[in-house]
Amino acid sequence: MTIRSPLAPDRFPDLPAIPGVTLRIARAQYKAWDRCDLTYIELATGTTVAGVFTQSLCPSSEVELGREQVKGGTARALIVNAGNSNAFTGFRGRDAVEGIQHQVADHLSCAAAQVFVSSTGVIGVPLPMDKARAGVAAALTAAPATWEEAAATITTTDTFAKGASASAMIGGTRVNVAGVVKGSGMIAPDMATMRGYIFTDAAVHPALLQAMLIQASGGTFNAITVDSDTSTSDTVLLFATGAAGHPVLTDWDSPGADALYAAVHAVALELAQLVVRDGEGAAKFITICVTGAVSDASAKRIALSIANSPLVKTAIAGEDANWGRVVMAVGKAGEPADRDRLSIRFGDTQVAKDGLPVDGYDEAPVAAHLKTQDIRIGADLGLGDGRATVWTCDLTHGYISINADYRS
Amino acid sequence: MTIRSPLAPDRFPDLPAIPGVTLRIARAQYKAWDRCDLTYIELATGTTVAGVFTQSLCPSSEVELGREQVKGGTARALIVNAGNSNAFTGFRGRDAVEGIQHQVADHLSCAAAQVFVSSTGVIGVPLPMDKARAGVAAALTAAPATWEEAAATITTTDTFAKGASASAMIGGTRVNVAGVVKGSGMIAPDMATMRGYIFTDAAVHPALLQAMLIQASGGTFNAITVDSDTSTSDTVLLFATGAAGHPVLTDWDSPGADALYAAVHAVALELAQLVVRDGEGAAKFITICVTGAVSDASAKRIALSIANSPLVKTAIAGEDANWGRVVMAVGKAGEPADRDRLSIRFGDTQVAKDGLPVDGYDEAPVAAHLKTQDIRIGADLGLGDGRATVWTCDLTHGYISINADYRS
Numbered sequence: 033m034t035i036r037s038p039l040a041p042d043r044f045p046d047l048p049a050i051p052g053v054t055l056r057i058a059r060a061q062y063k064a065w066d067r068c069d070l071t072y073i074e075l076a077t078g079t080t081v082a083g084v085f086t087q088s089l090c091p092s093s094e095v096e097l098g099r100e101q102v103k104g105g106t107a108r109a110l111i112v113n114a115g116n117s118n119a120f121t122g123f124r125g126r127d128a129v130e131g132i133q134h135q136v137a138d139h140l141s142c143a144a145a146q147v148f149v150s151s152t153g154v155i156g157v158p159l160p161m162d163k164a165r166a167g168v169a170a171a172l173t174a175a176p177a178t179w180e181e182a183a184a185t186i187t188t189t190d191t192f193a194k195g196a197s198a199s200a201m202i203g204g205t206r207v208n209v210a211g212v213v214k215g216s217g218m219i220a221p222d223m224a225t226m227r228g229y230i231f232t233d234a235a236v237h238p239a240l241l242q243a244m245l246i247q248a249s250g251g252t253f254n255a256i257t258v259d260s261d262t263s264t265s266d267t268v269l270l271f272a273t274g275a276a277g278h279p280v281l282t283d284w285d286s287p288g289a290d291a292l293y294a295a296v297h298a299v300a301l302e303l304a305q306l307v308v309r310d311g312e313g314a315a316k317f318i319t320i321c322v323t324g325a326v327s328d329a330s331a332k333r334i335a336l337s338i339a340n341s342p343l344v345k346t347a348i349a350g351e352d353a354n355w356g357r358v359v360m361a362v363g364k365a366g367e368p369a370d371r372d373r374l375s376i377r378f379g380d381t382q383v384a385k386d387g388l389p390v391d392g393y394d395e396a397p398v399a400a401h402l403k404t405q406d407i408r409i410g411a412d413l414g415l416g417d418g419r420a421t422v423w424t425c426d427l428t429h430g431y432i433s434i435n436a437d438y439r440s
Numbered sequence: 441m442t443i444r445s446p447l448a449p450d451r452f453p454d455l456p457a458i459p460g461v462t463l464r465i466a467r468a469q470y471k472a473w474d475r476c477d478l479t480y481i482e483l484a485t486g487t488t489v490a491g492v493f494t495q496s497l498c499p500s501s502e503v504e505l506g507r508e509q510v511k512g513g514t515a516r517a518l519i520v521n522a523g524n525s526n527a528f529t530g531f532r533g534r535d536a537v538e539g540i541q542h543q544v545a546d547h548l549s550c551a552a553a554q555v556f557v558s559s560t561g562v563i564g565v566p567l568p569m570d571k572a573r574a575g576v577a578a579a580l581t582a583a584p585a586t587w588e589e590a591a592a593t594i595t596t597t598d599t600f601a602k603g604a605s606a607s608a609m610i611g612g613t614r615v616n617v618a619g620v621v622k623g624s625g626m627i628a629p630d631m632a633t634m635r636g637y638i639f640t641d642a643a644v645h646p647a648l649l650q651a652m653l654i655q656a657s658g659g660t661f662n663a664i665t666v667d668s669d670t671s672t673s674d675t676v677l678l679f680a681t682g683a684a685g686h687p688v689l690t691d692w693d694s695p696g697a698d699a700l701y702a703a704v705h706a707v708a709l710e711l712a713q714l715v716v717r718d719g720e721g722a723a724k725f726i727t728i729c730v731t732g733a734v735s736d737a738s739a740k741r742i743a744l745s746i747a748n749s750p751l752v753k754t755a756i757a758g759e760d761a762n763w764g765r766v767v768m769a770v771g772k773a774g775e776p777a778d779r780d781r782l783s784i785r786f787g788d789t790q791v792a793k794d795g796l797p798v799d800g801y802d803e804a805p806v807a808a809h810l811k812t813q814d815i816r817i818g819a820d821l822g823l824g825d826g827r828a829t830v831w832t833c834d835l836t837h838g839y840i841s842i843n844a845d846y847r848s
């Protein structure tokens with residue numbers, strides 16, 4: 033990995049073991065590197081699965097297959113290839129994925145559709161099937177690995193391994209939720225992407241698990257942006273092994289469903305924010321909170337317009353209290369807005385209110401806030417109760433160096 | 441001005457005088473600089489006007505007033521302030537504009553609504569009325585200026601003055617069209633914006649003039665992007681003095697209307713492309729042509745998705761034939777697309793076809809093309825007849841330096 037992001041946490045967290053989940057890693061050597069790049073996660077019989085995928089209309093074979101597989105509701109294994117995204121590779125890409133599925137299914141004596149495959153890395157190069165076959169063979173019989181080892185193995189250009197966990201009480205049973213994630217949006221030299229994998233020993237019906245994942249993603253994975261570029265392969269999968277042994281949660285009214293959802297949401301939020309903290313070239317972690325919009329959906333579109341604006345992101349990089357750029361980003365969002373009701377806040381300081389700079393505006397506290405690593409921008413539309421929060425990072429020379437100075 | 445863009449033309453073109461148009465410039469000193477920053481353009485009685493304005497929902501007072509004024513259809517003067525955009529300044533901003541209008545209207549004995557005002561520069565600071573008043577007074581009586589002087593006076597952070605002209609035959613009468621433009625999208629340290637002003641001595645009914653400007657803008661000013669950020673004040677005005685003396689053009693069927701439209705379109709296109717050539721930090725001029733989409737509108741949204749992608753723009757900056765990023769940008773556009781019918785072209789070289797890298801793809805001609813200054817990217821969707829072309833520039837360290845390293 034390259035130099036660790038200045039926004040990275042001090043160390044990888046202690047994640048609990050999840051009964052029913054066994055991690056194994058191997059070297060497929062998809063690129064000319066000397067590191068593990070193939071992760072095999074074995075899941076106990078009876079594991080249910082939920083998934084959310086990229087909205088890209090040019091998705092990878094893995095995403096196309098994954099969407100179908102999630103409908104089946106059960107999973108026995110997850111294979112993650114790092115270094116090759118296998119995207120835009122036509123039938124050859126699909127053959128490679130199906131080859132891996134059958135190899136693992138033969139080993140586990142399960143259906144091929146219960147084997148989930150993700151690939152991340154360079155686009156347009158079919159996954160080399162010989163390397164995949166040898167790597168999978170090695171992984172199937174490898175010794176169990178730690179969460180940190182697995183989290184590192186799924187990375188490509190990430191600068192640190194990312195994981196998070198939470199727990200919940202379901203009746204009298206404590207269940208754990210643990211997850212790992214890689215990427216930082218569409219950020220890497222060869223189209224790295226975001227992949228998140230969350231595991232719990234809770235027992236959950238697939239339909240409820242899917243509902244939980246969709247709801248949790250809205251304010252977490254779908255509320256972050258690094259550079260506005262949507263990958264062809266973004267995937268988040270949530271697996272529930274059921275090993276904790278409590279009665280299966282079947283709907284939102286099942287006792288403990290709310291607690292489990294809260295834990296899943298907490299893990300999803302932490303993982304999503306870790307992705308932003310590893311944004312390419314990121315030096316500032318930015319929280320954008322939009323209130324007073326006509327609806328939550330409108331607030332979110334406005335918040336993302338601010339978060340994706342190169343001029344807002346470069347102003348923060350420059351520690352410049354250029355709130356006019358926030359006004360600009362609100363104005364271009366295409367959502368209901370009234371210039372004369374708009375208020376802007378940097379940190380705890382109101383800088384503009386009701387369409388005018390605040391009288392006697394003192395830039396000193398804003399300048400002090402902008403020198404910190406965690407920046408907060410607030411925009412109140414003054415129109416309704418709609419609100420949304422999104423997270424992003426600044427746009428720096430580091431981003432340009434990683435994406436332009438690089439030659440494939 | 442700072443260092444001239446490497447994409448700038450060698451010199452300012454020779455623009456013809458437009459009978460009925462008199463240019464004058466003055467020093468209002470809106471900023472601490474020693475240069476002319478106030479342009480006064482006097483228009484003959486009977487001049488008709490058309491205008492297109494920013495889609496921003498947080499526009500400046502000048503834009504709000506301008507939209508109303510255009511409905512009147514006639515103009516006697518244009519004032520352009522450089523160095524202060526007067527945007528997000530509430531009633532104080534509006535007072536400043538109306539003050540200028542009345543000062544000029546008194547001088548010309550015309551209606552205040554016939555005096556158009558544009559302002560460009562820092563946002564959130566009301567235009568200083570004393571400086572405006574003195575500047576306008578000086579400009580009203582200044583000696584006539586050249587096109588190049590006026591084009592330079594309307595600039596803010598532009599690195600070169602921009603102008604273009606064309607001519608057309610209307611019946612037996614030759615008419616000229618000349619225009620100037622400033623800005624490069626939402627590109628400057630303090631929210632500089634795009635302003636374009638086009639003048640002709642043709643005689644055109646305001647409704648037809650407006651129709652011509654709207655139609656011409658679609659494939660020109662509205663088909664360029666530097667950084668995806670939409671300014672609060674973008675404005676293009678088209679003035680027709682009628683001094684050429686031919687019968688007034690009243691609709692598209694009027695003899696010569698097509699020829700005049702072609703000239704207006706040619707000037708608009710050249711001005712729009714000059715804006716891209718002065719994009720902040722630009723080192724490459726990029727033409728993106730999308731074909732085979734389900735409609736022209738769909739093609740344009742896909743083309744803009746490619747043009748606005750930071751990863752595509754940084755790849756071009758790095759002279760990197762990373763066509764996977766083009767696939768990504770097509771996929772995220774939200775428009776109908778089928779991965780397995782998509783073809784990508786760099787310069788004259790097909791790199792991917794029908795969802796796969798081209799067999800035996802030779803990167804050498806692509807690499808040679810990417811070393812040039814004028815880059816062409818083609819994407820064929822293989823779905824229909826929709827097509828669109830847009831223009832943009834690359835994303836370089838220069839953009840970050842200008843927008844982040846700067847401190848207001």
